[in-house]
Amino acid sequence: MLDKSIAAMLSAIEIYNKPDFSYREETFSVLCINAWELLLKAKVLQLARNQVTSLYVWENRALKSGGKSKKRYIKYNRSGNPMSVSIYEAHRIIAEDYGVKIDKAVKSNITTLAEIRDNSIHFINDDLTLAVKVQELGTASLQNYLNLVQEWFGPVLDKYNFYLMPMAFFRSFDSVNGEALNASEKKLLEFINHVEMEYDNNESEYNLSLRIDVNFKKVRSGDGIPVQITNDLQAPVIRLEEEEIMDKYPWDYDVLNTRLQKRYSDFKINQEYHEIRKALSSDKRYCHERLYNPANPNSGSKLFFNPNIVKAFDKHYTKKS
Template sequence: MKSRYKLMLEKSISAMLSAIEIYNKPDFKYREETFSVLCINSWELLLKAKVLNLSSNKLSSLYVKEHKTLKSGKKAQRSTPKKNRSGNPMSVSLQQAYKIITEEYGVKIDKAINDNILTLTEIRDNSIHFVNDDLLLSLKVQQLGSASIQNYLHLVSLWFGDMLSNYNFYLMPLSFFRAFDKAPGIILNANEKNVLNYIKDIEEKYDNVDVGDYNLSLNIDLNFQKVKSDSSVPVQYSNDENALKVILTEEDIIGRYPWDYDVLSKRLSKRYIDFKMNDKYHGLRKSFEGDKRFTHIRLMNPRNPNSGQKVFYNANILKEFDKHYNKR
């Protein structure tokens, strides 16, 4: 049976693939708006999958909590899940999931990723006001969408390993389905102008910033060139039986040992009143690293036994630290 975070991750991937598939259809009148809706949905599911992964698949980690008012008029000390209209627990939003990951668990996420998500969210929220035939808006959606997909690929790979190698993640260039030389001039309404100005303001913040692995938006240049049929580079996928075999898969490692050093330290600082990152902490942590119940040591280069190492931790390691620190 698949764990909750894996099911959420698969739904996220399906949403992103649907967004790309619809965007790349040759004739689709609601292209940009539908893409932004599905793309943001995919990001929300991805962040929630990470929350579940970090919290040992506890579904309650995704619930919005509230302190109910008692009959006496006072607020209850214990928080309970807030209910939606159907009576089910209300789930946290995309940005709330982002804060849980970065603030409660201390996982670092590049600022360009969040700015890209916020910008596409703005397009999604205001999509009812958009004029589909406006090329400026279409170009912005493609630039933001292309960057969003690249960011998504990098983050999924970083968090959950190589899960997307069998898929083609790209947006078809506008040149394939837009007649630029016949584009009509359109007067933008006030709402559309506001959204484009909002995008412009965020883009200007990245004008003189060094580009890393993550991006706010990407420009796409398309050129057609005649080439000989034999000029392409041959690529072949191999299932060689003599290839390196790994007993514990990347997916297994992520599921069983989701925390790295930074996340572990963050969780301990929030859990105990007397926790300090000193010799005591480091000594205890290193004493647990030989126990496979709590840690997994992964080589940075699996093919080189002398390469650097990184330690990942199982959430059950907290029970061991409970013996040495006082809980809040």
């Protein structure tokens, strides 16, 4: 699912960066949101030990008596396949059920791009204001996406160039066709501007929108910074190992605490818990220490846990009924 998400985001970038494409912003918004939904669902699968049922919509069926069944059943769509959770429900599962911290700007950015996608049928392609907003939101969305993929799955995107071509490269600003916004477009821009106001002083590495400024100037042939492109044969091996490690140890400290709180009736984050956790952390079956920079053993590290560690905690705490 992660591969599908990356493919969708690469398609969004490729479509956006075409020099002549009349449905640029709308198509980018659709593919970008699709990539985000698949990424969030891939994270749910990772946290849930690849149990596909974690992505299903469950419901309490109506009884003949008029009430609801206590047992929950999988909800199916019109074609008879299980319905999967929405992008927002996937976000909720990650943040609430597993305690993974996701910056508020990430959700606001996704929500705003989804609003553009949902309103795309009303767009006027020649309108410059909406085009600028889509680029600003899209640029921030790509940066947020890169950061989260790196944090959740390791350096799987190192070989890709994730950027949106600045509008100056394919727009003629001195001859833009101006068209009056209709009522739907005005409401959409008002919504975007209102959300942007909340992040005017945001200093997080995650962003709602980013503006690109492009300046052209003549330079001497020797003024450029020398760049060397290499193809390190060891890089793919490191990347594969990193993916496997993140798949085996998907929980960090916060996720572990959240899952234990939901699992036990007498669980408390205290000295006793820390002593138990530290003892289990030395067991490679349950814990892996991940270096921030694998090439530098002195770069600092972070502990990640295998979900099977909860079975070890069962000996110390009482499971909820």
